[in-house]
Amino acid sequence: MIENYLQKLEAFCQSKNIESYEIRYFQENNRVLKVYEQKVCEARDNASQSVALIVVQNGKRGRFDTTDLDENKIPLIVEEALSNALSIDTDETFFLYDGKGDYHKVKPYKPLPQLAQLDKIGYLKTLEKAAYEADKRINKVIHTTYKEGYSRLLIRNSLGLKLEKEKKYAFASIYLSAKEGEVIKTDSEGVCFNKEEDFNPKTIIEKVVPRVVSRLDARNCKSQKCNVIFNHEVAGDLLAVFRNIFSSFNLDAGVTKLKGKIGEKVASDIVTIVDDPWLEGGRATAAFDNEGVPTCYKELVKDGVLKKFVYGMALADKHKTQTTGNGSGGLRPIFFNLYIKNGNSSKEELLQHLHNGVYIDILNGLRVGCNETSGEFSLGAEGFAVENGKITYALNQFTIAGNIFDLLQNIEMLGNDLDLSKSACAAPSLLVKNLVVSGV
């Protein structure tokens, strides 16, 4: 049925003499289960489909997305996509891709096949029960959730491009609180079933329960300038919010302080930052970008020196360079598996080297606490005091402030704990000097 719709859409585009057009069909199914107090409290079973039409006329691009697949609306869709294109007045020329490049054979993330045999409800029930059994200070398991999904994307265009991408995913998570006296702390943790141990609910429990209860006797952090370890999870989150400093859109708009610094040292010598769409099992592994262009492995920063910005076709043409296979279709490029290369120090070595300072394993308010233009950040943080090379006590929420461009230069040591199995943006633990913390 959908094939019939797509053919009619295509025929109407041709009848309008559109120079070039691209049609994308996206279909998704997902299921959600939630268990609360040993009962399934929610079950969802969803299906969706949508079509996107992209037209390029006189080198300008217009787009129309629809979940309404009523054939009678095809003229509206094509005509409005066209008038969207004709109203664009930027200097950039937009292109569609003909699909003639070499596509790398990639192996993206997918859950292990034994997921089919897993009793999901049983898993969640055990997860909830195990949390309460692990420590009597666990006050409430607020929810346990399982989600799985499958999606399929078909792309074809008038230049002969024909591509297909399938994606499968699954994850389980817990959100809970611990209480002692009047003090309450909350935390969450999850798995995505791409490792054997993810199938045992204890994997989540062993991470989250000790972490949340360790905070119950947290003390206040004193305000100071100090050296800090960001554990690998928060280091990855920090890189994720600032990734657009490597975007050609920010470069073109003059809103990244890395402008004009290719070949210059922008980070500590030990820092290499990679965008790797080919990473085996990676969460963002893909053979082509959102323009259908083949992806490639690239180092954005090598040994502290800025090498590249990421590009899609239109800005690459404007800047007289090649697309890096990071196109979104519009001007703002996308990233794939983006990470700081692994180091070789163990957690103990990092703590020894830090000697006195703060170990951070939770960052709050990242989305709003970072300014990618100035590089300034001020964030809510939680973690532990480090004294004489050892973790001594947990800290109540405090703030951590600095500037990402200084931070990159001030990375003194890298952990050996880079983990790309759960997130597409990752880093090893980072030891950073000279940040400002403010306590309560």
Next chain:
Amino acid sequence: MEKSVIERVLLKASETGADFAELFVEQGRDLNFSMGAGKVHSISSDLENGAGIRLFKGDFTAYAYTNDLSEQGLMDAAKKASLALNDKKLISSVNLVRQDVENKHFVKEALFSKTHGDLIDFMRQASDKIYQTSSFISRVDIGLQQKQRHILIANSEGRLVEDDRNYALYGLVGVAEKGSEKFSDCVNVGGMCGCEIFDINTAEEKAEVLAKNCVEMLGAQNCPIGKMPVVLDPHVGGVLIHEACGHSLEATCVAKNASVFANRLGEQIANEKVTLIDDGTLPNAWGSTNIDDEGEKTQRNVLIKNGILQGYLIDKFNGRKMGMKPTGSSRRQDYTFVPTSRMNNTFVDNGADNPKEILASTDYGIYVAQISGGSVQPQSGEFNFSMKRAYLIENGKLTTPLKGAKLIGTGAELLQNIVMVGNDLGYSGPGRCGSVSGWVPVGKGVPTLKVREMTVGGQKA
């Protein structure tokens, strides 16, 4: 959509023992423009068409959504949702009675009535104004959106309501640059309204203020750190209140006893100067609706009165658990989400203090002029929120502009620490709040507020 079709769908969904069945249908259209450096680089349109079927049985929820709005498509989704149950049928008939919805949000100029050319001219004039205001402005980005939705809600209790929601919004982003210093700031203007909001006089006023603020902040100093008094501008404190205590009053967490404010009705939880209201009825306000996403009439809910906790924001499902009536607060981003209790327009009511005296009473502290949002853990009440523009207060006067920094604390402490409440209630621009039922439009406001003490996380040690 025919009434008989909806009735059949609800019956089909209830076949396996649901005690309540609901259909939510959403159809609509979007048009989005992006301009950078005075040129339009992206225009995209959307047609949205989807439905969700929700079932309850006791404290269990089943849900299924689809984009296929044909009778067959809806029946398929109804069947999928029903497969989560396997029990004796409880609902044997559904008799829908259409209810009228009173519209409080009149549109003066219909959405999509302006041509692309007119809208682009509007954006360009606003963009030009920002550039013209100062030679330090190095980049301007402008976004403009129109979103129209028609919703239908029907349930097994016989409710059948339909409503239209019209949203129009534009946002201006300016970047000022001087040497190696860069500062960017933004302003959003939007409402539940039509194209009348794209008024160039208002946009130019906003543009000029934005440009001046960006330039002023080029000379900003690092913010100090530590605990100190904080005074909040009327346009910003709403976000603080929204994060610090609004989320903790939503039934989503209260029903599970997972909120610091659960089981505390009638208790003094805030300074007696604080009256907190969530009002979804404000005409044309960004966070308003005529009816919520369960078809319940939107209300003005007094949550805290003179410091005493009066009520929570309650949806149907959590209301069952709590033994309380819904408050017209059930919301969702769209049909792909299950609705739950959320805020609409949240504000602290006017107090008796003169804003000038509030400032004069502060020897040393921070004045927060612009924020960019925050988040909270509802059970512990620990919140964080980001100031974008701030000033140092010295001897009761604003002195040095300060760079952005975090403010942190707990909601319970903050409510007790609001020691002065101004008489100058103002509403901040349109906001978007993200939670379990997705992103929903929210409005916020407060008069000038003085907080006795908060932790400020600057860069100046």
